[in-house]
Amino acid sequence: MRRIQTDIETANWMKPHRVVQRDDLANEWSPELFYLVISRNGTDIDFVRQIFKKGVRNLGWIADHPNLVDGDIIAPTKALSGHPVLYREVDMHHGFQITNRCNSWCLMCSQPPTKSDDQWMIEEVLDTVKAIRKMPNVIGLSGGEPLLEPRGLKEIVNQINLKSSETHIEVLTNGRLLSKPDIEETIFDRKISNVSWLVPLYGHADFLHDYIVQSYGAFEETIKGLLVLQKNCQPIQLRIVLTKPVLENLVPLCHFIGKNLPFVREVAIIGCEPIGFALANRDICELRIEDWSETILSAVNELERHNLTSILMNIPLCLLPRRLWQYAHRSISDWKNSYVDECRGCLERESCSGLFSWHEKGWKPGKLIPIMEEK
Ligand code: SF4
Numbered sequence: 001m002r003r004i005q006t007d008i009e010t011a012n013w014m015k016p017h018r019v020v021q022r023d024d025l026a027n028e029w030s031p032e033l034f035y036l037v038i039s040r041n042g043t044d045i046d047f048v049r050q051i052f053k054k055g056v057r058n059l060g061w062i063a064d065h066p067n068l069v070d071g072d073i074i075a076p077t078k079a080l081s082g083h084p085v086l087y088r089e090v091d092m093h094h095g096f097q098i099t100n101r102c103n104s105w106c107l108m109c110s111q112p113p114t115k116s117d118d119q120w121m122i123e124e125v126l127d128t129v130k131a132i133r134k135m136p137n138v139i140g141l142s143g144g145e146p147l148l149e150p151r152g153l154k155e156i157v158n159q160i161n162l163k164s165s166e167t168h169i170e171v172l173t174n175g176r177l178l179s180k181p182d183i184e185e186t187i188f189d190r191k192i193s194n195v196s197w198l199v200p201l202y203g204h205a206d207f208l209h210d211y212i213v214q215s216y217g218a219f220e221e222t223i224k225g226l227l228v229l230q231k232n233c234q235p236i237q238l239r240i241v242l243t244k245p246v247l248e249n250l251v252p253l254c255h256f257i258g259k260n261l262p263f264v265r266e267v268a269i270i271g272c273e274p275i276g277f278a279l280a281n282r283d284i285c286e287l288r289i290e291d292w293s294e295t296i297l298s299a300v301n302e303l304e305r306h307n308l309t310s311i312l313m314n315i316p317l318c319l320l321p322r323r324l325w326q327y328a329h330r331s332i333s334d335w336k337n338s339y340v341d342e343c344r345g346c347l348e349r350e351s352c353s354g355l356f357s358w359h360e361k362g363w364k365p366g367k368l369i370p371i372m373e374e375k
Pocket of ligand 1: 316317318319339340342343344346347348349352353354355368369370371
């Protein structure tokens with residue numbers, strides 16, 4: 001979560017506020033939203049206080065800051081760690097977490113789940129969506145496991161649909177709970193629009209998938225969940241995060257997908273994020289991708305053989321054979337993306353995913369070599 005350290009005055013702490021330029025306030029104002037007017041001096045602050053005194057209670061001011069842009073959505077807090085930035089128009093990727101809880105315990109989880117009651121997160125996402133000024137093309141919804149809150153998830157999907165019929169929603173879920181008829185009913189009681197489902201699958205056999213997600217029975221539930229999605233005509237992206245046991249079985253896994261799950265729209269092969277549980281399970285998560293490039297190539301070939309589309313995410317181009325560059329995406333969210341000294345002068349930097357900013361506390365995914373030849 002990105003945070004900003006700057007002064008704020010508001011009567012509505014913790015509520016998502018849209019950041020607005022003083023001159024745009026009248027045009028953008030709506031009684032159900034909360035606003036923070038960017039204030040550069042005492043006159044701007046007095047302007048806000050005067051309006052507030054007249055009974056307009058849904059606004060406050062925020063001191064100007066180099067990282068602040070109008071259209072940002074911020075949840076003001078009194079915590080010393082700074083105010084969470086919930087949304088930023090200029091970002092390339094947009095997403096909301098709807099719970100921190102999860103029913104799996106993946107060995108490489110980048111955001112280890114918590115057990116505490118966090119229903120407030122659903123309210124926060126609903127308020128944030130309302131406050132968005134310009135809806136993006138794509139919004140991701142994730143957790144934890146979002147299907148632990150099926151009603152909340154459905155409400156958020158409806159809210160996004162209502163606000164923009166152009167915005168596509170990507171739900172990142174382990175899919176296990178879709179195997180429960182009541183949850184299927186909650187999600188698909190009425191037609192659901194503009195949603196695709198991103199579902200991880202780590203093995204072609206139960207023992208491997210269940211081991212990676214540390215939950216007995218998860219493979220069977222996930223497969224049932226995928227069949228529920230198929231039955232409801234939903235687009236599916238399968239996701240394979242690369243750890244050592246998964247790479248050792250990647251080609252059979254892709255064969256299994258091609259044979260048994262040919263209805264999926266695409267398969268994403270994803271570099272492991274060096275944070276969270278991955279740091280505790282370094283022995284299986286820390287890899288040099290270039291050592292596995294032949295395996296990844298064979299896996300993509302296997303998917304192609306079954307007419308399935310491959311996507312490569314979180315993997316720098318210089319660690320991949322050229323034949324695979326066409327599948328690589330700039331997939332790392334803006335706020336956690338970085339490039340390193342080796343990237344200086346690299347001709348492919350604009351199309352490369354780069355690294356996670358926290359690679360310094362973890363590891364680099366291999367030996368980076370700047371690309372100096374044109375494609
Ligand atoms: S050197 Fe950096 S920018 Fe170039 S391909 Fe490698 S990671 Fe990407």
